[in-house]
Amino acid sequence: MLAFLLRRAVQSVLVLAVVGLIAFSMFRFAGDPVNQIVGPDTPVSERAEIRRSLGLDDPTLVQFGRYAGNVLRGNFGISYQFRQPVAALLAERMPATLELALCATVFALTVGILMGVYCALRRDTALAKLFQAVSLIGVSLPTFLIGILLIFLFSVTLGWLPSYGRGDTVRLGWWSTGFLTLSGLKALILPSVTLGLFQMTLIMRLVRAEMLEVLRTDYIRFARARGLTTHAVHFGHALKNTLVPVITIAGLQLGSVIAFSIITETVFQWPGMGLLFVQAVQNVDIPIMAAYLLLVAAIFVTINLAVDLLYSVVDPRLRLATGRAA
């Protein structure tokens, strides 16, 4: 088990190193950074001075090493647009994105699993077929279109929910939360549904397919033959076995929720990291783009490791097998 986790950790570090390399090379692709700092009429000597002070004359490897060191210390450079440290900008906007992603995840998991289980157990009912049709639309339609549709329905037409922003937030230390005010909670609903819808349909289809598969297995037949109640067969045995593979794929999917929030945040003008990133792309703000990329990779890698851990907790076969390998 330990050896396995170590191996995964090493792989994760490698992924992060590659992403770091990409992030670093973005600065090089993006032309001479000196131009970003000085005006067009700055004399050549001054440019050379800045160049030296930024260490741009050093070998590439040295520069990468310095960049990596800075990143590890939480120094992502200065935003070209805002003239502020990128780390501070991201930290300020992180709570908004994380709260949105959390709500979207909870929504996607609960509704997705419930609908998937229903579709598997009552596969021929009209409601199950409706769920299937809705899931196809959910997978097909672009996120921003769904967001616009929801805004049109619930904000413009019905006037029930706000169409942009976080509502009122409460500061808890450096964290600003929308969970503690009514307007904050209301503001979370539409963006969370928009962001979670795609994952929800995915999870629903996955749960349905997986559970239908499990219901055909011998141990489910045997559980029935043992005279267990339908409830015990469906939820004690079938659902639990269904969720084992679902955990992995759902976990990996949920890692991308944070990155997907770029679109949702733009639609709802949600003041999170995704909106910051889109503005950075529009304004060619490389430090923010690079930092965001690294952050998403780090979150994804962390979730991956967590999923691996969870997986071995849930599945006894794996627990033993990896235990032996260790």
Next chain:
Amino acid sequence: MSAHETSAHEISAHEAALAAPIAGAAPPAPEAPRPGLARFLGSDLWASFRRSKLAMGALAVTLLLFGLAFAAPWIAPQNPYDPAQLELINSNLPPLWAADGQAPFLLGTDDQGRDVLSAVLYGLRLSLIIGLLGVAVSGSLGIALGLVAGYFGGIADALVMRIADVQLTFPAILIALVVDGVAKAAFGGALDTNATILLIVVSIGLSFWVQYARTVRSSVMVERGKDYVQAARLIGLSAPVIMVRHVLPNVTGPVFVIATINLALAIITEATLSFLGTGLPETMPSLGTLIRTGNRFLFSGEWWIVAFPGLALAGLVLAINLLGDWLRDALNPKLQ
């Protein structure tokens, strides 16, 4: 067995399953060759298509939208790219059937006096062209890398697959945005529309090659060991010839399925890029750009400016997805 191996195994098993039916049917049939159309009409695929009303409907919608898109310059009442044709006096007109509707603006006009129907037709055309080009780029890239990785194995394989792993860390839209942003930085924002289109196509190509590569690689690894490939090698055919002429035909089925579904994804990606404001400019709007502009008028009541581009995009993507779904099921005997 470790969790990682399990998940990797599941993925490759899935891909193998996707590839299997075609691979199984692959070695050139010894029977007398029939004309292409007759063979298609006699195939299981056609029979399955005739059974599925949903697939027929999806194909009809797809063909209709393709037709409208490519006929746009001839059937659109207006050229929305030509500012000379726009009259501000005609701005913000509702659709024809509404009280204030005016001919010839069937679906109304936007704030510039642009005919929404014409804009949608031209936007559809642009979205489709970019989608198809994007699929072509990502498909060629993915197939080439998959062939190389699967056929040669070793370092080439490890390299390609590790890059694929890293790339899978990020959603495609993020990759496309980064490629887009970096390119803009590199070229200093001085891009004309054609260069912008090219840039978006490349962004899409770089975002979606992984699935092709993985699928092709796993089927190539299956095929590589088979007798006919060994035989081809023995008679002295070179690796590229064997790959292209003998191994590649075996993966056309799954690749076609991926390409169909990817066309929908590529169109969505382009629309999303344009919606986020990093895609096509308002002077040459794709469906995504139209939705971005129309979105501003949602609250002032001019719903038609966003609704019709949105409907066109939704219809197109849904129809292609349905077609892809059906194709995947039809080509996978395990599901029948």
Next chain:
Amino acid sequence: MSAPILTVRDLRVAFETRAGSLPAIDGVSFEIGRGEILGVVGESGAGKSVTGSAVIGLLDPPGRIVGGEIHLGTERIDTLPPERMRRVRGRRIGMIFQDPLTSLDPLYRVGEQIVETIRTHTDLSARAARNRAVDLLAEVGIPAPERRIDGYPHEFSGGMRQRVVIALALAAEPELIIADEPTTALDVSVQAQVITLLKRLCRDHGTAVMLVTHDMGVIAEAADRVAVMYSGRIAEIGPIESVVRNPRHPYAIGLMGAIPTLTQGAGRLAQIPGSMPRLTAIPPGCAFHPRCPKVFGRCRVERPEPIPVGTEPGGIGTDPARIGTSAVACHLYDADAAGGAAPHAEPLQVR
């Protein structure tokens, strides 16, 4: 003869498909006495397993019972509502499946699964149920049961898992166990052990067994009586000695010829030419006639019904399916048929 524990009368099961209703079981009648082991043999697809599934009420759709009756003791069970039938399963009828590797839920400890079964059917406390589970594991010959009870299925070998499955089937002391190919998936070395165990347990508990298998060796080893099935019908049924030593139905004769014996020497095993018809193409008359070496005109047009034969204890009754009776569904033995005696009134000898 005591009253039978299981009575199946003219059971018919059909699979509803797009191509129409396919008869998987077409008029099967038999009885199993208390504590008796009835072997059911036949090729795959003969309807052995379907019969077992029908008895326990677990036919997989699109299969369903379209005719006949099933009685457990004095209660008719094929018409019970699902919840009542659920209480019969496990409590009064236990079941053992073919593959012990896939019969147990991989995510639960074996003890949890036994306790779950016991507590579903009895009022035992968790502690009492666990004690009973340990006893059961000991009884099926699992070493160190108080430790192994907390093991997961994957920690047991195939033979050990089948023992666990047997313990599970016995957990609520059922009157009847349906064992569907219980040894097929096991190593040859373990097969005999498991059969011996099953036989001993059922004798100790007075449990009757419907032993479904295609392995004549297993039948010869364990069964009191045997029913030979072919294409959804019983070709021959009777006491084990009579059917194995002295088979009457040409198909049964062929089947017995396929058992290797030490006395047979180096000769080739007898084979039945051809294969069993598919459900979509069951020939008219006797389903076996295209493969039958003794086929004659009547076989091709008229389907043979079971005819009581032999002089076993209990004698020739009016009901050919009764315990202690031998019956064979073959026109060769129809002495009363119009048109005179059949070509062979005496049991056929092929060896």
